[in-house]
Amino acid sequence: MRSWVPPPRGLRSCLALLLILNAGVVSTRRQEPYYGRLIGRLTQYAHGIRGTVYAVDENTVFVRNFAYDGTGPDAYFWVGDTPQPSPEGILVPYPEDYTTRDPPILTAHSNSDILLRLPAGKRLRDIKWISVWCRRFTVNFGDVFIPPGLDPPRPRVLPEFKRLAHSLRSGNISVLDAKTFYIPNLHYDGAGPDAYFWVGNGSEPNPFGTKVPNEMGSMNPLRGYQGEDIEIQLPGKLTAYDIDWLAVWCVEYRHNFGHVFIPKDLDVPPALGQTKITTSSTTSQTPFNAANNCKEILDKRLQVKWEIQGDQVQITLSARLRKEQYMAFGISGAEGRPAMLGADVVVAFWDTRADQPRVADYTISHLAQCDGERGVCPDARLGGSNDAVLVSGQQKNGVTTITYRRPLAAKEPSKDKEILTSRSQSVIAAFGPLNSRYEANAHSFMDTTRNDVQLDFGANNDNTCLGLAELDTSGPAPWPARVIAGVTNLTARIGPAGGVRGYTPITGHPSWGIAWYINDMLIPEIYVERGKTYTFVVEGGDDRTNPAKFHPFYISDSPEGGFGQKKEEDQRKQRVFAGVAYDNEQYPYPTAVGRYCEWTHKTIDQASTSETFEDYMKTLQLECNEGEPAILNWTVAHETPDLVYYQCYTHNNLGWKIHVVDPGTPIPFPIDQRAGLSSATIFPPLTTFAILTLLTALRNVVER
Structure with missing residues (x-):
């Protein structure tokens, strides 16, 4: 057996230092269980x-x-x-x-x-x-x-999210207890394809983190937020003492949209259930366990989820609604059968004027349109109160989901019906169009439940739903690709990828939420002529410390791009035509590095509701950092291939096609873009060389 030899003095000092540092790290983590x-x-x-x-x-x-x-x-x-x-x-x-x-x-x-x-x-x-x-x-x-001078644990106020990408910003974030974060005035454009609240350890956010459910308790990718106050809770046994940062992180593309660091000296309340998730925004979402109770009715076209909360019931309705169409659900006017007369229902719909959900408590005293005294009428129009309180709403993948609360008791017996928790009772549901007052149109209120549907509001884990929101894979048509031709001066900026209408459906490639805007068009196909020089004014960012806003512009034959992140053997597979140079040691570096300009959402991403790209541009605003743009001059060589690509040096899939043509080649502009273009632009005049070539070809045909 070999005898143990002590390490050298220097190594012993290093080991001792590491032990001290590790001890310091351990001491910052609060031992569980902790009750305060x-x-x-x-x-x-x-x-x-x-x-x-x-x-x-x-x-x-x-x-x-x-x-x-x-x-x-x-x-x-x-x-x-x-x-x-x-x-x-x-x-x-x-x-x-x-x-x-x-x-x-x-x-x-x-x-x-x-x-x-x-x-x-x-x-x-x-x-x-x-x-x-x-x-x-x-x-x-x-x-x-109570001991004199007792100092109870208190919530800890942190800085706001660091603003890195996708218009992410917030107010000062608070750690309410060891598992609960309060995020006020949250803004995020919702355009990240795979973004989540994300926590972990280390000096910066990294891929080795953990997803945190959103304020609804959902693990779906984050929606857009527009100044909402939300609370989120760490999953499982994870506490704020176990993490170094909270971020909004794109998992698929490994990008940090913004983060806040968690101090080591936290002394916040333990998470014992005292912090109830609440929100200050009427359209923000409050987590609840309604998914435990779910029933599909109206031929499985409407999902109803419910949960009793004290003297209230919280109900979520999900359906595929057409524009200006409502969904209605409530207590039948008769027991044991579906009866519209005497029913007490809530009508829910998406208000396209204000782009937000609405709910209203209705009484049905007559199968006719409300005249202010009787008919299918909102209670508020009859002098009563609207007992339905909006909790949240969203539209996703063609499905409208709206959550509301209403009292169990019949507060107005002449208009309301009691919701029972001791036994099942008959319910009704309906679809139909809204009238000009944005009220339910009684004449179409016949798309209703035909058979008796019984619901036990006091049940637990009564779930027969299959996932309505996941059934609809269709979406709006992509915008036609734009074309730029006959232009030698171009701008290159960053902007949103256009969701279900933009980058991915146009290119067939995945996107992490942003793309190049050339002359303020989303990834247009550019036509250039061999022998001409083209000038690109590039505003893709010059801050190398912020990868989310560092997008040097370059041109190559790669449909993917990302030259700078590739291994050397993969770089050799790309043929670069502009935007990349090599230093004395033959290391590549980008040359088109300028200030950062980005088209950002004024509110949240409205790609799915914008029929044309021009409509979409009206929802964006240009934000530029101080500094100077980069200038990239590219003279198109005669041996340049017919198809190349403008891309981002540091990231994949931000750009699209450059068609390299000979002078005089007709340009295939999309039909909707031809308005205002001269015939000479679409079919440029032939050059002398092209005419001689054409005549020679015709003479050869005649001689044959």
Whole structure:
């Protein structure tokens, strides 16, 4: 056996330093389980009171392993600021979401974990004790006193998202608890093809991260956001103490659209369920578990998802709606059969005027259009209230999805029906067009349920849906490719890829959400003549530290591009015609590097609703950084192939085709682009050389 030899002194010093650094890293991670700042143990005076109390935050306490025999006649959790527990205290309801008129009397518990939220805006600094108190006999069954100077954990405010790509920006992000992030005023154009909230470790966001569900709890790629306030929660056992950053990340193309770093010295509340996901935007999405309950009706054309939330029911409707068409769902006017008369329904639709979802509570007193007194009428038009509250809405892959809440109780008995949670009841649904008032058109309200459909609103995990939103793979037609010809001065800027109408359907290649705009056209096909010189004013970015905004322009025979990210053997497979030079050591570098200019969305990506590219351009705005553009001069050699490509040096799939032609070649402009072009542009005059060539060819044919 070989004897152990100690490492050299220098190596020992390095090892010691590494151990110290690693110890420092470990110490920044909070050990689980963590319940907050310890307050103390409940002192038992009667009825088997036991439990350990923690300060979760300044408004919330957590009682770990609570025990109580439940035999007290009028016992409650009780807090106050007197020297000792007394009748002058304040009742703390448990459970908080009780449905009775008065808070329920405390029942028996054996090693229960209980979360208590202090009432009436009280904070821990405002009270001196927590007690289990019997009101009827003014008896203290057990108590714990708040230590003087207790400093509960607090949410931590971070900077905003770093703005790197796709118009991503936000307000200051907050860590509400160990699993919950609050992101105010979130803007993102939604054009990234595979973008997610993304967390991980390291000095910068990287591919070795973890997806975080969006505010709906969904793992679908992120939609566009337009100034919404949202909250997201880390998945599984992951906490804010386990990560170094939160980012918006494109998985497919491994690009960081923006991020915020997580400090090592966090001291935020534990995630014990005290932070409820809420949003301030009426069109933002609130997560709920409605997917556990789902039923397909109207010949499986309408999906209805539901969940009881206290004294409310949250309902999601999903269907393929035509423009200015509604979907309606509610309680049948009769039990045991579908009846429109007397029904209480909610009409949901997408308001194309404001480009947002709408919901309205309706009463059906007559099968006729509403005249202001009777018919298929919104309750609000009849002097009642609109009890349907919009939660969220989106349009994706031809499917409109709208979520709303309404009370279980019939608040207006003459107009509303009670939603039962103890048994099934008959429901109805319908499709139809909206009238000029954007109300349901009664004359088309007959596309309804034909058979009795029973729904148990109190059910759990009643799910027979197959995934309506995934069935529709059709989409709007792509825009015709634009053509540029007869122009020797061109601009090259960055802009959005145009979603389902733009880069990918035009080229057949995947896109990571941006593309070249030449003369402010999305990836036009450019025609150049051999022997002529063309000048490209390039504004693709010059910040090498920000890959999302560094797009040098170059021309090669590669339909993919990305010369700078290729291995040397792959670079040799490309033939480069402009935009790349070599240094003294024969390393390539891009030459067309200038300031960054990008066409960005004024709101969110509206490619799917823009019939023409010209309509789409109206939804964009040009944003340019300070600096000078790059100038790329390219003289087209006579031996240049007939087809080459303008591309990005650092990324794949941003550009498209350059057709190299001889002088006098007719240019095949698209029909919709020919308006305003002279015949000489479409069919340029023949040169003397071309005429002589043509005459020679004709003479040869005649001589044969």
